[in-house]
Amino acid sequence: AQRVTQPEKLLSVFKGAPVELKCNYSYSGSPELFWYVQYSRQRLQLLLRHISRESIKGFTADLNKGETSFHLKKPFAQEEDSAMYYCALRGSSYKLIFGSGTRLLVRP
């Protein structure tokens, strides 16, 4: 079965601290993995995807097939990073499977 687990409902850090939002997945094949972000009163939007190996707004995520993880990292958190973050997986079908989300709160 395809499944995405985000173990933390809330992650609270101080400005300038490193951030790691955890994501583990369950899928037997080669998945496509994504991180989506929803800022307050804004629509859900794509942050980054593993296939492009990009860094967006200072965030990076590396696919670790051995640990079946796709953790989202940023070395120095900013207040404007406060948002809801969702990890998502696409296996063999059209649909994305989302995790339950982690709320990141960056305190001044």
Added chain:
Amino acid sequence: DVKVTQSSRYLVKRTGEKVFLECVQDMDHENMFWYRQDPGLGLRLIYFSYDVKMKEKGDIPEGYSVSREKKERFSLILESASTNQTSMYLCASSLPTGGGSGYTFGSGTRLTVV
């Protein structure tokens, strides 16, 4: 720059009413999706469509139906609204799979059933 438009931002309906949620996209995307978003549960897929007049059930289709008569429009129908369908409903569209194509989401419809 709005690409996926959901017709209503807020809706209040009575138990037993038939409810229509409309979604339109202008990106010529083949795939369209309806999710509901609930705290602690994330996004759960209700229905999706990969072509006009084609539809497939997602993970929680009970109590819902959909219609896709035109490529750009995907409607979610609550046949007889119930209080447990109070939620935020998100529509999304995407290109066919492959190449890491993600979804583009609408701004959501917050439905309250009283």
